[in-house]
Amino acid sequence: MSDRTVVLRIKRQERPGSAPYWQEFEVPLQPAMNVIAALQAARKLARTRDGKTVDPVTWESNCLEEVCGACTMIVNGKVRQACSALVEHLPQPVTLEPMTKFPVVRDLCVDRSSMFENLKKVKAWIPIDGTYDIGPGPRMGDDEAQEGYILSRCMSCGCCVEVCPQVNDRSDFMGPAVMSQVVLFNSHPTGRLNRHERLDAVMGPGGIQDCGKAQNCVRACPKEIPLTESLVRLARESTLHALRDLLRK
């Protein structure tokens, strides 16, 4: 096609806990090539730029349409999905690093199971009575449905967690995504019924009071989820909740 190439500079790590190291790969540039296609080409080659045969790089991916969240990594210093990172728009060499807020499994592959565990902690679901055929759900205006829809597009990619200064070794903060999910479920007519359980969960350790309002998260979210709005709403709701608890005592 052309003799132009892409250079990938990749931060690699053999196994959990081992020391990271860098390697460079060079592959032919293809039209509209994204970082995943470049990684695939490098995998087929299994040779570094200086001619050394090496184990291919490990990374996660699935849908390649930026809806599954799997291929999140740090591309040229910015956390994002590798599938929608077009190589031609990136200065070279293209540096790829694993996310830093999750344990590395190998190379660019990290373990984000904490995000799903946190969803469990805050009861991020609608407690339906059962799956029997008992007719439609609560009636809802389209505006309300759309508001919820915006929040429900969160793909647990972890970009917001990666950029949040409050998520670090010294804190248990569950991160912005799960807070926003609490807002989503608490705003649903049925989910509202057990909102107190979710509020209790986010008022404990790692909860909403850990947010420092730095607003990095909202800028990093690829789905443009209004995270700061959610965080503000949740902070207000939980204050009211705490007050109520106090009055009850």
Add this chain to the structure above:
Amino acid sequence: MASAPQIVIVGGGLAGLMAAIKASEAGAEVKLFSSVPCKRSHSVCAQGGINAAVNTKGEGDSPEIHFDDTIYGGDFLARQELPRRMAHAGPGIVYLLDRMGVRFSRTPEGLLDFRRFGGTKHHRTAFAGATTGQQLIYALDEQVRRWEAGGHVVRYENWEFLSAVLDGSGACRGIVAMPLSTLRPEAFRADAVILATGGPGLIFGRSTNSMNCTGSAAGSVHRQGAIYANPEFIQVHPTAVPGEDKDRLISESVRGEGGRVWVPKDGKPWYFLEEKFPKYGNLVPRDIATREIFRVVHELGLGVDGKAQVYLDVSHLDASTTRRKLGGVLEIYEKFMGADPTKVPMKVFPSVHYSMGGLWVDDADEATNIPGLYASGEANFQYHGANRLGANSLLSCIFGGMVCGPAAVKYARGLAKGAAALDSSVFDAARAREEEENRKVLARDGPENLYGLHEELGESMRKHCTVVRYNRGLEEAEAKVADLQARLPRARVPDRSDVGNQSLVFARQMENMLVIARAICRGARLRDESRGAHYKPDFPERDDVNFLKTTMARHSPDGPRIDYDPVECTWVKPRPRKYD
């Protein structure tokens, strides 16, 4: 059996998640395996919506009409029992999803809204923005999380299924799987196993499918004796954006809003669909549009820039209106091609999209021919016959989970001896076999490139086994697959690591993919007619006398053995399928 039935479910897409919910509800203990976190399963890709004949628009729609559309759209090859039940269950399923909190689009009165889709005259498709599949999978994933928190479901995410454990009588008693991190196979006991592992798009190299749609799990149990049915029926969508890594679907709605398909001919735009089909123009049905694009590119050699692509053009339309109506769809093109479709025509080409064929299952429970093994979702062959209607897959996946989940539990309860009571030797042997297989694969040496072989497979399959099929080409394609089967043992696994070794996993998947690929080639070669997605210019008519039959493929070491099972059209009788 006193203790709770033990059910293993492999696959956390819509079908697997729904099966997990239903099995838990029926009192089972569930182990749920998926090679990606369930939330990242391929089902997230579905944009369009889910069908249910709710008839909120006063159009006289009904489940019986939905059923008829499904059978007609599938060119009468679908067995009719399950599709009929599915059509009747449709409204209840959409209501259930609504109760689970899916933010479906609403009417001004606050009711669920429905849009029109291909193959029907009715507003029958419920949708949530432009990401319906994502919204549905999240709702089911959340419900499963609730069962998980209650201790009824244990998830094994990032685990790869390797094979079923069969006892001396040939019944399925569990599975062997390995975590993608350590790659150490483990055996799991189960009273019944459900495979909901999705479609095999990766056999075609590039498709609109996600990266883990290998069909490997289905291929593995097929090698263990499970029948694979109607392999030759592969749906090719007319408009996708070709990419190096995958092809990305561009929705039919683009043509619905006035998008035109053309190629340059003698220096001028040639609107070949409009010229050949003055009545339907760019909105001819999927299979016809796809075939016509193929003819223009491959027979007339008129592809844009001499490549396999045609223009899909909205640049002549008012940019702001187009953006308002098609925003989400155009964004995909912009994001991935870096070009603005309101200014330059999109370059698209048909792409492999969906497999109507899959593991054979019965008409009542989605049970395979291996006792204790069930198959659900895109992984089985039911519901869609020779061609799937848009928005019917999400429905068949969820309905399938509702069928096989409780059926598996019932089967487990009826067992004289549960898997827990079996001697451990059968499980130890199954695990040891997979460990040995891993060792053997890692020890492979030779000049072949594993990923190169996959590219060769995809190229050949796309060329011979998609839109236009000739017997000579199909024979060539099967010979190619056999050749790849012979060369695979000479492909060194390029990764030596014992952690996260994706090349080892892929080498194992390739072996199973090749088996399914061969069944696709052979099934297509033997079916000398044209029906739905299967089109042979040398046999251009549907032949109900000889081929109103399910293709039944059984595995043997020297290739598939095929026989046929007649389709009884109990409710909807065959009639010509026409579009004028």
